[in-house]
Amino acid sequence: MYRTHTCGELRMSHIGQEVRLSGWVQKSRDLGGMTFIDLRDRYGITQLAFNMDTHKDLCERARKLGREYVIQARGKVIERSSKNKNIPTGEIEIEVQDFTILNASKTPPFTIVDDTDGGEELRMKYRYLDLRRNPLKEKLQLRHKLALETRKYLDQQDFMEIETPYLIKSTPEGARDFVVPSRMHPGQFYALPQSPQTFKQLLMVAGYDRYFQIVKCFRDEDLRADRQPEFTQIDCEMSFVERDDVLEIFEGLVKYLFKKIKGIELEDFPHMEYDEAMRLYGSDKPDLRFDMHFVELNDVVKNKGFKIFDEAELVIGINAKGCASFSRKQLDKLTKFVKTPQVGAQGMVYVKYNEDGSFKSSVDKFYSQEDLALWAEKFEAEKGDLFLILSGETAKVRYQLNRLRLELAEQLQLAKPDDYKPLWIVNFPLLEWDEETQRHHAMHHPFTSPVAEDMDTLKDQPGEVKANAYDMVINGIEIGGGSIRIHDRELQKQMFDALGFTEEEAREQFGFLMNAFEYGAPPHGGIALGFDRLAALFGGTDSIRDYIAFPKNNAGRDMMIDSPSPIAIEQLDELGLQLKK
Numbered sequence: 001m002y003r004t005h006t007c008g009e010l011r012m013s014h015i016g017q018e019v020r021l022s023g024w025v026q027k028s029r030d031l032g033g034m035t036f037i038d039l040r041d042r043y044g045i046t047q048l049a050f051n052m053d054t055h056k057d058l059c060e061r062a063r064k065l066g067r068e069y070v071i072q073a074r075g076k077v078i079e080r081s082s083k084n085k086n087i088p089t090g091e092i093e094i095e096v097q098d099f100t101i102l103n104a105s106k107t108p109p110f111t112i113v114d115d116t117d118g119g120e121e122l123r124m125k126y127r128y129l130d131l132r133r134n135p136l137k138e139k140l141q142l143r144h145k146l147a148l149e150t151r152k153y154l155d156q157q158d159f160m161e162i163e164t165p166y167l168i169k170s171t172p173e174g175a176r177d178f179v180v181p182s183r184m185h186p187g188q189f190y191a192l193p194q195s196p197q198t199f200k201q202l203l204m205v206a207g208y209d210r211y212f213q214i215v216k217c218f219r220d221e222d223l224r225a226d227r228q229p230e231f232t233q234i235d236c237e238m239s240f241v242e243r244d245d246v247l248e249i250f251e252g253l254v255k256y257l258f259k260k261i262k263g264i265e266l267e268d269f270p271h272m273e274y275d276e277a278m279r280l281y282g283s284d285k286p287d288l289r290f291d292m293h294f295v296e297l298n299d300v301v302k303n304k305g306f307k308i309f310d311e312a313e314l315v316i317g318i319n320a321k322g323c324a325s326f327s328r329k330q331l332d333k334l335t336k337f338v339k340t341p342q343v344g345a346q347g348m349v350y351v352k353y354n355e356d357g358s359f360k361s362s363v364d365k366f367y368s369q370e371d372l373a374l375w376a377e378k379f380e381a382e383k384g385d386l387f388l389i390l391s392g393e394t395a396k397v398r399y400q401l402n403r404l405r406l407e408l409a410e411q412l413q414l415a416k417p418d419d420y421k422p423l424w425i426v427n428f429p430l431l432e433w434d435e436e437t438q439r440h441h442a443m444h445h446p447f448t449s450p451v452a453e454d455m456d457t458l459k460d461q462p463g464e465v466k467a468n469a470y471d472m473v474i475n476g477i478e479i480g481g482g483s484i485r486i487h488d489r490e491l492q493k494q495m496f497d498a499l500g501f502t503e504e505e506a507r508e509q510f511g512f513l514m515n516a517f518e519y520g521a522p523p524h525g526g527i528a529l530g531f532d533r534l535a536a537l538f539g540g541t542d543s544i545r546d547y548i549a550f551p552k553n554n555a556g557r558d559m560m561i562d563s564p565s566p567i568a569i570e571q572l573d574e575l576g577l578q579l580k581k
Ligand code: ASP
Pocket: 173, 194, 195, 196, 197, 236, 481, 482, 483, 526, 527, 528
């Protein structure tokens, strides 16, 4: 028997027991008469004590053990003379009677401690060593718990977990597919699913009216910080439902998880129209932990001789409460921020509403104290507030002010870490215009249904149509999204028309789904939540990578197994990817 207990298990109540433990040598301390070894496994650390007086040979052997050696020790649980209050096993130690080395270890390239000295790259390369550290272990444990509780909740709600294939044909999510060459069919390829979208809809046709799957998805997108080419979704689909049925179940899931795992009771999630989110926050994923909503100023700023505002399509600002005391330097820093290429504004106007009731602005030349008092009314301002104002073309200036709003919130530390502000964004546009290809794209995917009121508009003004689609947003992070689907053939045809697909093209890509829909497709809809992201949110960080056991780096590489990598000529030949010489 390798062990009777784990290294996290023994307490005062075990005193006097003969035990066996197996684990890794965390560190050893040699105090002359005594040698101590911290033995570690997944469950914790237990101190092994070797006595030079009574067990000289053993003690000498123990002194030779290197870090990360795997050993098995046998001994008696005794009370420690100097207790360690910081660990659960800190009141006891093992008086070792014998031990064996189960395996030696090279000196690890970084120390396996909570605050390690290992750089990011090195830790990625030796991920299996990094995973021995507590911070990563705790994150994976949290992920496991989230998955388990998700399954419990959905099972209680009659959902069935059904696996769908990974070797499929192109999916409709709009990113690039990863493809897999077929050896048996040279020149032909499978695609890895960007999501199980089409299959889950087929499952609805098949009558499995509540499906879910915690599933890998693959998207060959341009890499951005913290985006993984393969990631995990909690993917779901339901039949005989309307939008609010879907929202209720998945709001319920997230509330359940918060309660179970963090002990937090979330309030009901407010619903916000996409248009309103854009108008008030310039973003379809507003962080509502702080307010600073946008205030539109067109009707109080125009025709006073300030050309920049006169020519702007939209003049908008935010009220930074209590920030009138900002120094020149702080304001310059914000101006510099909005002018960075990533934000792209030409400049920023500020107005200080001083404590004495006067105004001081960067546009005093054009606007009188009375003018500025009107602005203050718009901002519903109090003395001591600061208004920051941008102007320009509507979509651009909203984007820029969103960036400024978030930057300012960060500088002022307005977002409290343990505050959670979820909401639903509803009624997204159905289509978005793509300048490059000069045609409409489905904003969500081509099976998303328009909202009932807009069904008739699809033909004549497709750009105006709202989709019956929704996103779940928490603290400025898009946790997931979904939609009610089109289950009517005629409507699907209209949708393909609006997307500029010919009947033939649509058949070629989605024929299997369109065929299936001719055999009694029920009304259905669904959602997918980003599982890695949800885990990171629960863990209180932005970085999803830490919540994935073996992630890729920012360049999409697996540093440990060194992938992607070239393959042998023979393999290429076999796959029909290269002509034989
Ligand atoms: N398949 C969609 C996605 O991955 C989610 C859904 O519509 O259910 O975003």
